[in-house]
Amino acid sequence: MDLPLKVSEPIAPQLVAALRQAIVGLSFQPGEALSEKDIAARFGVSRQPVREAFIKLSEAGLVEIRPSRGTYVMKISVREVANARLVREAIESDIARHAARLARPPHIAMLNRLIKEQRDAANAGDYWRFNEGDEAFHRAIGEIVDCDYAWRVVESARIQTDRTRLLSLPEASPMPLLLSQHEAIVRQLEAGDPDGAERTMRRHLREILVALPQIAATHPNLFSDTILPAHTEGLVPRD
Amino acid sequence: MDLPLKVSEPIAPQLVAALRQAIVGLSFQPGEALSEKDIAARFGVSRQPVREAFIKLSEAGLVEIRPSRGTYVMKISVREVANARLVREAIESDIARHAARLARPPHIAMLNRLIKEQRDAANAGDYWRFNEGDEAFHRAIGEIVDCDYAWRVVESARIQTDRTRLLSLPEASPMPLLLSQHEAIVRQLEAGDPDGAERTMRRHLREILVALPQIAATHPNLFSDTILPAHTEGLVPRD
DNA sequence: GGCACCATACCGGTATGGTAATATTTTGGA
DNA sequence: TCCAAAATATTACCATACCGGTATGGTGCC
Numbered sequence: 001m002d003l004p005l006k007v008s009e010p011i012a013p014q015l016v017a018a019l020r021q022a023i024v025g026l027s028f029q030p031g032e033a034l035s036e037k038d039i040a041a042r043f044g045v046s047r048q049p050v051r052e053a054f055i056k057l058s059e060a061g062l063v064e065i066r067p068s069r070g071t072y073v074m075k076i077s078v079r080e081v082a083n084a085r086l087v088r089e090a091i092e093s094d095i096a097r098h099a100a101r102l103a104r105p106p107h108i109a110m111l112n113r114l115i116k117e118q119r120d121a122a123n124a125g126d127y128w129r130f131n132e133g134d135e136a137f138h139r140a141i142g143e144i145v146d147c148d149y150a151w152r153v154v155e156s157a158r159i160q161t162d163r164t165r166l167l168s169l170p171e172a173s174p175m176p177l178l179l180s181q182h183e184a185i186v187r188q189l190e191a192g193d194p195d196g197a198e199r200t201m202r203r204h205l206r207e208i209l210v211a212l213p214q215i216a217a218t219h220p221n222l223f224s225d226t227i228l229p230a231h232t233e234g235l236v237p238r239d
Numbered sequence: 240m241d242l243p244l245k246v247s248e249p250i251a252p253q254l255v256a257a258l259r260q261a262i263v264g265l266s267f268q269p270g271e272a273l274s275e276k277d278i279a280a281r282f283g284v285s286r287q288p289v290r291e292a293f294i295k296l297s298e299a300g301l302v303e304i305r306p307s308r309g310t311y312v313m314k315i316s317v318r319e320v321a322n323a324r325l326v327r328e329a330i331e332s333d334i335a336r337h338a339a340r341l342a343r344p345p346h347i348a349m350l351n352r353l354i355k356e357q358r359d360a361a362n363a364g365d366y367w368r369f370n371e372g373d374e375a376f377h378r379a380i381g382e383i384v385d386c387d388y389a390w391r392v393v394e395s396a397r398i399q400t401d402r403t404r405l406l407s408l409p410e411a412s413p414m415p416l417l418l419s420q421h422e423a424i425v426r427q428l429e430a431g432d433p434d435g436a437e438r439t440m441r442r443h444l445r446e447i448l449v450a451l452p453q454i455a456a457t458h459p460n461l462f463s464d465t466i467l468p469a470h471t472e473g474l475v476p477r478d
Numbered sequence: 479g480g481c482a483c484c485a486t487a488c489c490g491g492t493a494t495g496g497t498a499a500t501a502t503t504t505t506g507g508a
Numbered sequence: 509t510c511c512a513a514a515a516t517a518t519t520a521c522c523a524t525a526c527c528g529g530t531a532t533g534g535t536g537c538c
Contacts, residue, residue: 083388090333149322307499
């Protein structure tokens with residue numbers, strides 16, 4: 001993890017990717033201090049690109065820069081995860097609605113291909129590959145609508161919602177359920193059913209809320225809060 | 240515009256604000272080159288904070304950094320404006336839906352106060368003050384739901400949609416119409432009507448699309464493209 | 479033993495110098 | 509006169525040095 005930097009390519013973006021992965025992958029513990037100097041020494045670069053990487057990570061909500069004091073890995077916030085989830089639901093459900101209008105046979109074929117990959121991963125019990133497939137599936141729907149701006153926003157929000165993925169027990173968000181929801185969405189896109197696609201996508205993304213309180217309760221030291229914001233009331237699909 | 244910088248406060252954020260205002264206010268023409276050195280000299284600071292400000296502005300889509308070549312003010316893109324508008328509609332309509340559930344009398348009172356201010360501005364024909372009131376109104380609805388993450392996203396998107404504001408003729412988006420839409424939203428929030436509030440907010444934000452092609456046609460040198468993306472089809476409320 | 483004070487180390491923020499890559503201008507040859 | 513190639517200028521990017529502010533550990537006083 002320490003020295004994957006390619007020379008003669010911009011350093012700062014590489015650092016952003018590496019540090020981001022280290023944080024969401026829990027190689028850096030929430031609350032831990034990261035100093036510009038240490039990271040710079042570890043990667044064999046100067047402080048300047050490290051500083052720029054820290055700024056980007058702070059905008060993503062992964063670290064907090066406290067001037068003259070230090071930079072710290074942000075603890076996971078139930079509130080922030082729920083807020084990011086709300087943004088994802090708003091945008092991705094709208095995207096699904098538009099996609100039901102704009103989807104063409106090649107798009108449907110691609111989505112079915114991705115679902116097949118996910119099914120293979122689920123059958124193999126490969127939770128990690130299943131998650132990668134999930135990301136690819138959601139992105140593929142976004143590409144139908146051709147609104148890259150929306151997708152940049154969703155990817156930012158995903159940084160927050162994905163922080164709990166490694167912690168979430170498979171039982172809390174069972175792969176067969178998520179897979180069946182993906183299949184339903186594709187059927188509705190193919191049928192040109194905007195209402196149905198929107199409804200299913202909203203339901204699908206609300207699954208994130210099901211396991212969230214439980215995860216926070218299981219890992220109290222990784223979280224800065226445990227209270228769901230008011231706007232999540234009545235949204236949990238299963239009880 | 241050149242030297243409003245307060246000493247002993249972080250310089251980079253001040254530069255971001257100043258440059259952003261200069262760009263959306265057309266003090267810098269779209270396509271114009273901005274060099275780190277020039278800006279640094281003009282504000283009497285070093286190149287480093289200028290560089291950080293440029294990075295932030297590039298993330299907002301206001302400038303484009305071309306390595307070893309220069310930094311240029313991005314031309315307004317009809318496509319980007321429409322994409323940002325889609326994000327605003329998705330989030331703000333969902334926020335309105337939640338707000339209809341969460342609104343309390345003090346919130347309604349605040350919204351009515353803001354509408355009154357806007358009505359005064361409209362009666363005085365003060366287009367600029369009217370726009371400020373618009374921003375305050377939308378933000379106030381966001382605060383009802385208490386999802387600051389959503390609001391950060393909306394503010395980013397607003398940077399794009401607001402770039403055409405100075406160019407939009409009052410006739411294209413008449414103040415009385417926008418005002419009446421605001422009033423309708425408040426009535427629906429007060430009545431606890433989520434469907435109505437969402438519907439009206441969507442309609443309200445689609446007004447942006449009405450004048451957009453016309454504005455682009457009037458100022459071809461400020462735009463990099465003039466074609467609306469596919470997802471805007473059938474969304475223009477009036478013809 | 480407890481508390482105020484100070485020296486020291488460390489942090490992020492800024493200024494400045496150097497470097498490789500690109501754009502522009504100049505120049506030399508046909 | 510024209511075109512290509514070399515010289516120059518300018519750019520963003522990185523490295524290094526310095527600055528003021530903050531935390532911390534030790535010391536002397538009460």
